[in-house]
Amino acid sequence: MAEGITLENVVKTYGSGETKVHALRGVDMNVAKGEVVGLIGPSGSGKSTLLKCLGAVIEPTSGKMTIGDQCIYDNRWKVRDLRALRRDMIGFIFQAPYLIPFLDVTDNVALLPMLAGKPNAAARKEARDLLDALDVAHRAAAVPSQLSGGEQQRVAIARALINRPPVILADEPTAPLDGQRALAVVGLLNDMARQFDTAIIIVTHDEKIIPTFKRLYNIRDGQTVEETPGHHAPAASVGT
Amino acid sequence: MISLAGRDILHGWGKFVLTGVGLGLLIGVTLSMAGVYRGMVDDAQALLDNSRADLWVVQKDTLGPYAEPSSLTEDSERPIQAMRGVAQAAGVTYLTMQIAHGDMDVRVMVVGAEMGEPGLPGQPTHLISGRQIVRAHYEAVADVKTGFAIGDRVKVRRNFYTIVGLTSRMVSSGGDPMLFLSLKDAQAAQFQKDSDAIVRQRARTAANPQLNPPGNPAVTQAVNAVQSGNTNVNAVLVTITPDANPDDVAAAIRRWQRLTVYTRTEMEEILVQKLIANSAKQIAMFLVILSIVSAAIVAFIIYTMTIGKIREIAVLKLIGTRNRTISWMILQQALGLGLIGFIVGKIAASMWAPFFPKYVLLLSSDSIRGFVAVMLICTLASFLAIQAAIKVDPAEAIGG
Numbered sequence: 001m002a003e004g005i006t007l008e009n010v011v012k013t014y015g016s017g018e019t020k021v022h023a024l025r026g027v028d029m030n031v032a033k034g035e036v037v038g039l040i041g042p043s044g045s046g047k048s049t050l051l052k053c054l055g056a057v058i059e060p061t062s063g064k065m066t067i068g069d070q071c072i073y074d075n076r077w078k079v080r081d082l083r084a085l086r087r088d089m090i091g092f093i094f095q096a097p098y099l100i101p102f103l104d105v106t107d108n109v110a111l112l113p114m115l116a117g118k119p120n121a122a123a124r125k126e127a128r129d130l131l132d133a134l135d136v137a138h139r140a141a142a143v144p145s146q147l148s149g150g151e152q153q154r155v156a157i158a159r160a161l162i163n164r165p166p167v168i169l170a171d172e173p174t175a176p177l178d179g180q181r182a183l184a185v186v187g188l189l190n191d192m193a194r195q196f197d198t199a200i201i202i203v204t205h206d207e208k209i210i211p212t213f214k215r216l217y218n219i220r221d222g223q224t225v226e227e228t229p230g231h232h233a234p235a236a237s238v239g240t
Numbered sequence: 241m242i243s244l245a246g247r248d249i250l251h252g253w254g255k256f257v258l259t260g261v262g263l264g265l266l267i268g269v270t271l272s273m274a275g276v277y278r279g280m281v282d283d284a285q286a287l288l289d290n291s292r293a294d295l296w297v298v299q300k301d302t303l304g305p306y307a308e309p310s311s312l313t314e315d316s317e318r319p320i321q322a323m324r325g326v327a328q329a330a331g332v333t334y335l336t337m338q339i340a341h342g343d344m345d346v347r348v349m350v351v352g353a354e355m356g357e358p359g360l361p362g363q364p365t366h367l368i369s370g371r372q373i374v375r376a377h378y379e380a381v382a383d384v385k386t387g388f389a390i391g392d393r394v395k396v397r398r399n400f401y402t403i404v405g406l407t408s409r410m411v412s413s414g415g416d417p418m419l420f421l422s423l424k425d426a427q428a429a430q431f432q433k434d435s436d437a438i439v440r441q442r443a444r445t446a447a448n449p450q451l452n453p454p455g456n457p458a459v460t461q462a463v464n465a466v467q468s469g470n471t472n473v474n475a476v477l478v479t480i481t482p483d484a485n486p487d488d489v490a491a492a493i494r495r496w497q498r499l500t501v502y503t504r505t506e507m508e509e510i511l512v513q514k515l516i517a518n519s520a521k522q523i524a525m526f527l528v529i530l531s532i533v534s535a536a537i538v539a540f541i542i543y544t545m546t547i548g549k550i551r552e553i554a555v556l557k558l559i560g561t562r563n564r565t566i567s568w569m570i571l572q573q574a575l576g577l578g579l580i581g582f583i584v585g586k587i588a589a590s591m592w593a594p595f596f597p598k599y600v601l602l603l604s605s606d607s608i609r610g611f612v613a614v615m616l617i618c619t620l621a622s623f624l625a626i627q628a629a630i631k632v633d634p635a636e637a638i639g640g
Contacts, residue, residue, distance in 0.1 A: 055558070086558060101251065103244075
């Protein structure tokens, strides 16, 4: 399978001298296009730092990151416009959907292409098609406060997919959902990953969904270990 | 491109409009303050326009008759009348006083004008009902702002006067409505002493051997007659012939009559730059304070609105929205708030202006200046919120 995202020996150190903290101590990771992998780890293990580095929100201290065949970081950023990188190449799904409360469902999804300069009508059509694929097209005119938690999360997934990014980072996307709905969301993400040929990394501590991953990365003390989903040690305390 | 600001406003339009209305009332007060100043200037100019004079001849070395007391003998007008370039000259008296009207006291400026010949300067203009004063005594013309009606009898000092005509916009520089009497009646009201004062004055004269020489009672009689006379005026109003230059005629009167003369331009300067200067400064201070308060309120509202959307802003930034787009959204909201505020303020100021006791003049030019100022203030006020939004770290959307 073609590479979606690859990390090689990514290091992130906060502070200096006596206050120096090694958040990531040489993370290696690779997720293929169309694949969904889980990222687990106890609180303070470096999950959030890794997610921020992957999302081009904070700069790693060293290492190499590649999306598709484009090297985005090699001991320094290789792209000038990180904002455009996030907009065009990375989709985000958060623990809470964080939809824009003053936009209806269609515009929440269509916002990204609109901001990128796509005509409103074309962006909205694309959004409606995606909402249809995610089975929430019937709520296209509603505002987020009128949706259920599951519907909001589906809209958030549609928003992450609208620009067809090669990578999607999902931060605890099933945390607010009950077991059945959580599994449904993961199933949906798997479908979407295949349908849109997207690499999806799901950060989670949700024991219910962990067995659904074909591949799982466990991060401990700033280093990742690839595990078999059925044999991971449950985290004592969790967080992102 | 989608308008984020517009959609946000529409989403919470009730809150936004209410905030705009609150701001609008403050802007209305600011516009009214400017209107009060304009009204004062307009009152001053109306006073000069309505007097129909080209020149004001007053007591030497005074700023009379409006800014300082001035007293001239009534017959000063005769030699002035005879001078080259003078078309008409008429004595006039001004006296501000309280007049009882029913259960209320009305503050008026009593104007004594020569009524002998129609069209003399100082006579009431802008008659909206009734007629001019035609009898020598006990008739009056009042400005409609006094609340008097035709046929009302009002008491000025010791005498009653019947209102025979009503005028509009005949006010003093302080905005008090005018009450016109014949010159003789007004002189009596202004200068005539009461009986007790006359008795005391005569006793003092009788006790003074210089004024009451033994064997010559005619001297005392003459002194008493002079003391009980009231032939002074506060100013002589002069109109000039069409071919005359006001500065030249004023210079001639100064030289030959040894009196102080003001042209229209000079009198405007006295009224605007001297008489109402302090009030104008007071109002200017209010305007500055109100502008600062408005700016602070807009800044606070926009800042609070922005802080309330920090998480959304972080998400917008994380998914690739430019700072420019977010800044424009905040600026548009600030300008929208300013626009609603200005419209509400303008309507409010126009609605409550007639209820002010003094004339409030809302000029279109002031409204345009006010609109520009409001938009500038809103732009400046939004900078604080924009700074806060720019500082939002997209990582806040991820948490951790």
